[in-house]
Every structure is written in structure tokens, then in C-alpha cells.
Amino acid sequence: MLSEFSLIDRFFARRAAAARPSNADGGTLGIGDDCALLAPRRGEMLAISTDMLVEGRHFFADLDPEALGHKALAVNLSDLAAMGAEPQAFTLAFSLPKADEAWLAAFSEGLFALAELHGCELIGGDTTGGPLNLCITVFGSVPPQTALRRDAARPGDDIWISGTLGDARAGLGVRRGEWHAEPADAALFQTALERPQPRIALGLALRGVAHAALDLSDGLAGDLMHILERSALRASVDIDAVPRSAALRRLAPEVQRRCTLAGGDDYELCFTAPAAARAAVEAAGHEASVPVTRIGTISALDAAHDRPAIAWHDAAGAPLSLTLQGFDHFHAE
């Protein structure tokens, strides 16, 4: 049996208090009451996202708990980035088979290192015994008129991707023995899988520049469809333009394609912006120190193409038919 109060206090509450940003609202009430109290910045709204991570499904049972602490928060911060929201706070609920101090120390270290990097305060939580399960809910502040919504793409928009895609899926494949990679490449893939970097700075820089955005958690082919369906539009994408790391380019071409289009756990941003904003998008990428790559174009539905869909083509313009689907989830085993 876990002793809820001593655990929270030892590994989380004291650290949370110490890490409170110096610009924190004086009215914020954090851990220790029935509720935390939080308000967005004046004139803004709170952007809220929740994710649940289950051992054996979203991460391997032998994952370094420090990396798990990082990743559990990173995937939530990535949702804030995709909204153009500035991180403010998060709650953490988790169940754990036993109160393992070494595990908790490492997990909380990974969690707070990332939280402090983004000025994101732990304001509440719940701990209990049970199969390992982590649920984080994250809060950011965003002006509603410049929030990067999925339904805001427009015909003629360019489609952009931050960073590179496919490395996390490549790492999963190496782990599973689906393919092999040189040790240095395998290490890069593993880092991509275990330590995604939420694109917070880019999301903020894209306010007022980009139209629609989301973060890529289930693979480009499936995730881009969410923008198209909610915006009632179509897309044309150049497969060869999808950005890949040098390490991924050393794998077989069909593996590269599978990892970039139907992979998952990329946590890069996919966003749309008008062609007139190309320089502004490049400037946003520069400001955030993240490469941004244009991979396609948004177009309107018409009589011959009356449903949201992605038309894939290669660098030469030759159309390609893909049957790949994005995944709902990773299956670690």
C-alpha cells in the first residue's frame, strides 16, 4: 500500500513548491487543498489536454523512469504546442504497483526537469496503488483568436512539418528486431522514442502566422486527416519532401516511408499557413531553433473530390497510392 500523503510530499509537493515560477500568479493555490486554483492570462483562455500512458502499451516496462517522467509530460506539452499555448501548470495522477523510492526519485527528476524548463507548475495530483498508469492533464494560456485549431486550415495553405519524422518509430523497430541500425543511429532513434521535445517555442512563434496545427503522435498519414476532416478540405503531399534524419535515410526506403508516414510518437508539429506567410514561417522556425519543411498544399473539396483525403505524390509529381494507416496507439509488446 502506498502512503499517499508522504509520497506526494516527499517527491512531488516540496519540489513543486520550490519550482514555482517567480512570475506565478499570487492567487494560485496548489497541492494540498481540495482543488488547485488557476486562471489564464488576462483576456486569454486555458488550453487543456489530458493523456494516459499505460505500461506495455505506451512504453516498455524496462524504460528508465527518468525518461518516463520526461516523456509523460512531454506528450502533454506537445498538445499545448500544437495549440500555440504557453505552458502554465499540470496535474499528475498515477497508479504504481509498489512505492519504490528509487523509481519515484528518478521519475520525478525527469518530470520536473522538463516542467521547470517550460515554467510549468505541478498544481495537484493523485497517487494510488495499481498497475503502472500515468495520467497527466496540462494547462496553458492562449489568446482564443490566435489559438492554432485543427479546423482552421484554408484552401491554398502550405502544409509544414517541424523537425524530422520517423526516428521514434525507427527506434521501436530496432527494439522489436524489425530492422537493424548502426549503434550510433540506434542510439539516436532511442532518444527520439524516449525523449521527445515538445515544440512549445515554435507553437508560440506560429501564433498569428499559421492557420491550423496539430502534433504528430500517431503518424502523419492519420494525423493530417484530422485537420482535413475538421476543416473539410483536401491535401496534396510530396512524400519525398517529408523531412528525415540522416540516420533514418540509412534504413531501407520502404522502412523510411513506413516510419515517417505511419509511425508515431514523433511529437513534431504539422501545420498549415498561407503561401504569403512562407517567410514568416521560416522566421518562426528560426526563432524557435527548429527546422520547418514545406511538404504539400491544402485545397478545397469539389464535385470530383467531395471528401477529405490526402493525395500522395513523389518528388517527380508521380501519384502514389498508400494503404498505410496511422495507429491509434503504440503497442510496445
Place this chain on the structure above:
Amino acid sequence: MLSEFSLIDRFFARRAAAARPSNADGGTLGIGDDCALLAPRRGEMLAISTDMLVEGRHFFADLDPEALGHKALAVNLSDLAAMGAEPQAFTLAFSLPKADEAWLAAFSEGLFALAELHGCELIGGDTTGGPLNLCITVFGSVPPQTALRRDAARPGDDIWISGTLGDARAGLGVRRGEWHAEPADAALFQTALERPQPRIALGLALRGVAHAALDLSDGLAGDLMHILERSALRASVDIDAVPRSAALRRLAPEVQRRCTLAGGDDYELCFTAPAAARAAVEAAGHEASVPVTRIGTISALDAAHDRPAIAWHDAAGAPLSLTLQGFDHFHAE
């Protein structure tokens, strides 16, 4: 494998949209984007609480899923009640061993029935495969200056309890075979255990009347200490004044005491208010249609009593020494 999008859409997203309160803020963005957007009422703050429920620990595996849907939200709404906050919205993340449609239909029915009763909109969530685990984060709006905080008790305050205590723990004991009850009493105990009623109306009526409040989830003896510790005060409590149902009064006296003081899952409010506010507290209870009972008094620390503690006595004023402790959690098995 669960198909995340179809599940969410079928049982949750459509119902959430249909249930959206007519007074919903036009700027709210709910299920289907990276984040939901939410703001408190003008001049207020969001009260936020998160709870995780694990099968076999917080509820029996054979619990009616409709009751589970009710209880999972009720325990979260109870935290809003204890803050004097008005429910606005919630997120739901859960893992489920398999996508059982009958289970999901019943669970969502229990969940939404309570959500709609309190005008609380589902704004986001996450579903995944895994051992049954439910994580709800709930949002209410509260004026920060009248929020019912745990650290706001004052010397001379009365200590009050809403409703009656101990029925849920009595139901657990019947289920476990620790004691027996007549069928009608056992049914009442089971209802108390499975269908707690969050005291939202009372919490709202106590704004500006009560000083400190919390909800009783782990037993009066342990929970009252949270107010005392955070307020740096002591309490004197009349054990015989603690309100009990007629059904509980038919159990043995030592069972009654165990259930009321060291039980759990009551989800009644324990709050403090100045003696001058007795009529106002009674009026708040009347307005909320919940009985309120005065059980003791708050006093300052002094040289002879320099640590927060509860002094228990009986109706005749004779001091009692208790070794009972509140529990961190229920253990269903």
C-alpha cells in the same frame, strides 16, 4: 485493441456535444482538437481537481458500470463542492481491457446523467487499452476571495458536517462480511458506497459563510486533520454528535464509531464557520436541501497544545482516546 476515435465518438463525443449547456461560453473548444479551451467566469478562477480510480482498489470488479460512471465523476465533483466552486467541465481518460460496448454504454450513461445534472461538460479525454483505470479532471469556477480553502479555519469556528457519515464504510463491511445488516439497511449502505452525491449546492451556498472546508473521502479523523494542519489549529469534537443514519445506528456502537470516524467514501463536506454564522449555515443547508450538523469547535494552539490535534469527547463531555486513523484509500479486496 481499442479504436480510439470511434469509441470516443460513439459513446462520448456526440453525447458531450448534445449535453453542452445552453449557457456555454461561445469560445469553448471541446473534444476533437489538441486541447480544449476553457475560461472561468469573469473575475473568477478555475478550481481544478484530479482523481484516479483503479479496479479492485477503489471499486469492486463487479460494480455496475453505470454506478461506476456516476461515482468516478461524483468523487471529483465533490472536490469542487468542497471549494465552493461551480462545475463547468471535465476531462476523462481511461484504460479498458477490451472495448465492451455494453460496458461503455452503461458507464457513459451513469457519467453523463450526473454531468448533465450539474451542467458539467465533457471537453476532452483519452482512451487506451490496459487494466481498468479511470482518471477524471474536473473544472469549476470560483471567486478566489470566497473559495473554501483548507487553511482558512479560525479559532472559535464551529465544525460542521453535511448529511450523515459512515454508511459507505458500513456497505463495504457488509460486502466483506465484517458485519451483517438487514436487507433494507444493506441496500441503503450499498447506495451510499456506489452513488455518493456531491454537495455542490451546499458548497455554493457556503461561499462567504464558511471559512474552511474539505470533502470527507478518507474518514473524518484523518481528513479533519488536513484542515487543522493547514490552518495550524486544534479541534474538539463530540463523537456522539457526528450524524449517523438510522440504518447505521442499528449496527453495534463500535462499528458505528469505526464507520463514521475512520471510514471513507462519505463525500460529505466538513467545514468550519464562525459561531455568529450558525443561522446562515442552517439556511445554507436548507437552501441546498442537505442537513448540516455541528460537531465541535476549533481552537488556537498554545504552549500546552502546540501541535494540530483533535480532542475527542462524548456527549457527556468525557474525553476519549482514539487510535483510529483515516485511510489513504479503500482496499476493495
